[in-house]
Amino acid sequence: MSRKKAKEKANVEEEASKNTAQIPNEPVTAQTFDEYQCIGNLEMDFARLCALLEVRHIPAVRNKQPTSTTTETEGEDTDNTEVSQSQVNTSPHWSKPCLQVELESDDPLSAKSLNISGWKIDEQIFRVLEKMLPSMSRLQSLHFWQARLTDQMVGSLVNTVSLCSSLRVVLLEGNPLPKQSYHLLLCEDSIVTHLSLRNNRIGDDGAHLIGSALSTTRSANRNLLSLNLAFNSIGDAGAAYIAQGLRLNRALLFLSLSNNHIGDSGAAHLATILGEFTLTHEEIVERRKLLLERRESQPSPGADTDPSSPDTLPSVPSSTSLNTSKMEKKSNKNKKESSKKDEKVAGNKDIPHKSNKKAPDTKVSTSKGGKLGNKKKQTSGDTQEDKCDTSPNEVESVEIVNPLLDQSVQCRDGQLILPGNTTLISLSLAGNRITEKSLPRLLSSLQLQTEGGGLLRLCLQRNNFSQECEAYVKIKELMKLRDPLNKNKHEETEQEDQKT
Structure with a gap:
């Protein structure tokens, strides 16, 4: 043994x-x-x-x-x-x-x-x-x-x-x-x-x-x-x-x-950020701070302020916004001498829109962010904005800007509207609990996205709706038009037809 x-x-x-x-x-x-x-x-x-x-x-x-x-x-x-x-x-x-x-x-x-x-x-x-x-x-x-x-x-x-x-x-x-x-x-x-x-x-x-x-x-x-x-x-x-x-x-x-x-409620939240959405009070306050920092980083004063510009924000009824306004007055007084009347006007207005200058963002601007811009450019190809005829420095300045300082921000009915997230190019929601109810919301957000960016691929298979659902069929048709592989096949077919 x-x-x-x-x-x-x-x-x-x-x-x-x-x-x-x-x-x-x-x-x-x-x-x-x-x-x-x-x-x-x-x-x-x-x-x-x-x-x-x-x-x-x-x-x-x-x-x-x-x-x-x-x-x-x-x-x-x-x-x-x-x-x-x-x-x-x-x-x-x-x-x-x-x-x-x-x-x-x-x-x-x-x-x-x-x-x-x-x-x-x-x-x-x-x-x-x-x-x-x-x-x-x-x-x-x-x-x-x-x-x-x-x-x-x-x-x-x-x-x-x-x-x-x-x-x-x-x-x-x-x-x-x-x-x-x-x-x-x-x-x-x-x-x-x-x-x-x-x-x-x-x-x-x-x-x-x-x-x-x-x-x-x-x-x-x-x-x-x-x-x-x-x-x-x-x-x-x-x-x-x-x-x-x-x-x-x-x-x-x-x-x-x-x-x-994930059901219809979760899908609706995701659809909201793909299309246009309204800035919250917290985001508006942070945007004001970023605009103030951007103005302080630029030594030369701007031209006449356009009240309709999205950078001229509507007043926010809170103590935070009032404190921000006081900070703006104090900063203008230290930069240049002017009459009290001019100081008061300048204190209630934000910097005018400048489309051709780099807008540094002290909150998020880092060297890593600049590198990321180049990585995204190589990865997503034609899906990034401002993709044509731009120098590396210009691409970097576009990529590192905080979305709250997006030049496409619009002011409607006293609210600030930010364009949706068009950086995301692929989203998979397959195998969830989404029904036909939330599909129109998804379709509407996708239709708001322009050719300059937005989803190229959206997976919704194995959810709780029919494959023949009208909204789902429209979503598939829209995604098919955006799919780069389908575009390449279509171009190759046209070239072959022209040769024949």
């Missing part, structure tokens, strides 16, 4: 050794974990760092050659093809611990993607990853699937990602967090451009935090281009929070809210 147990023990140890990373034979000069200097070779660094922490079972590192598949967060509706409903609803299947690494070439320093799937990351392994990732200069994508990360780990991950020179794609899926810390990955200074948060049970509370991270009147995410929130039990309230975040966000291009619990 003892021989049988000994044999079984030997087999277990042999199996464990096959699935455990081998520690390199080269001597390690560092005596402690903190002294070790990473060289960018994931397999070597990982094994040595684990040894310095005395990790008992070191996960294996498996390298694979690059594939031609594209990232799911590029706006494609791959939620159903890559994650089946059975995978979403069943408990996670924990596999043997290993790090799956995709290399650009045979060079061990060319790791471009790291995937950790189906096993729990403990504090020691996470500490190793934190130290190792910044040294991987070519790493572009980091994927955690059912890795049982904690809120504290995600908070630390934000700082680690900021130290990685090339890492821009983060997929954190199947990792429910008690404190819903996902929004930290969308902070204003985050360099992440593609973020997937599928199957995390985010719900309406988590959507509230994410919506606030997308934008508020005082801050906005400047770099995130695509966000996947599929399979997260987000309802109407959560959709309203996301819509609120899209009011002043002018970076996000792709958004997936598929396979959630």
Whole structure:
């Protein structure tokens, strides 16, 4: 009996050794974990760092050659093809611990993607990853699937990602967090451009935090281009929070809210930000502050103020607006001497509209914002405004301007009307609870969007309305006309007809 147990023990140890990373034979000069200097070779660094922490079972590192598949967060509706409903609803299947690494070439320093799937990351392994990732200069994508990360780990991950020179794609899926810390990955200074948060049970509370991270009147995410929130039990309230975040966000291009619990109310909120919407009192007050800062940054006084200009705002019946008016009077008095009458007039008016000058925005103007403008230009092609015959400096100045200072703001019946979000080019609401009731609202907002920007793709499949519904048919026809692929096919057909 003892021989049988000994044999079984030997087999277990042999199996464990096959699935455990081998520690390199080269001597390690560092005596402690903190002294070790990473060289960018994931397999070597990982094994040595684990040894310095005395990790008992070191996960294996498996390298694979690059594939031609594209990232799911590029706006494609791959939620159903890559994650089946059975995978979403069943408990996670924990596999043997290993790090799956995709290399650009045979060079061990060319790791471009790291995937950790189906096993729990403990504090020691996470500490190793934190130290190792910044040294991987070519790493572009980091994927955690059912890795049982904690809120504290995600908070630390934000700082680690900021130290990685090339890492821009983060997929954190199947990792429910008690404190819903996902929004930290969308902070204003985050360099992440593609973020997937599928199957995390985010719900309406988590959507509230994410919506606030997308934008508020005082801050906005400047770099995130695509966000996947599929399979997260987000309802109407959560959709309203996301819509609120899209009011002043002018970076996000792709958004997936598929396979959630969004109904007509949530769809209506999303439709509102796609078309024209009225500025709130808080947004008007912030706009006044931005206009004042812009005026103070321009030394030369403007010409006669046009009362009909949208920059000349209607008075706001509140103490905040009165204080703003007093600040304007004081600022004009310090800039130039004039009569009391002139000072009073200037104090009640905002700066005149200047269309040919750059409008710096001290709240949101950053060098990152300028870079984002160029990224958006390359990604979305013809969907950005002012796309023709513009120099790089002009493109940068257009991209970093706060939406509250948009030159297209109109004043109607004492209210300020802001053009809708035309930066978003792909929206997926497939697999929700939308009925025929909210479709006319969506159609109306889409019709308000001009050819200079707006949605090019809207997914509404698998909702609670008939495919033959009149409003839905019109939406599909409108999207078909906007689809760049269909336009290219149409142009090719015309060219062939002309040749024949």
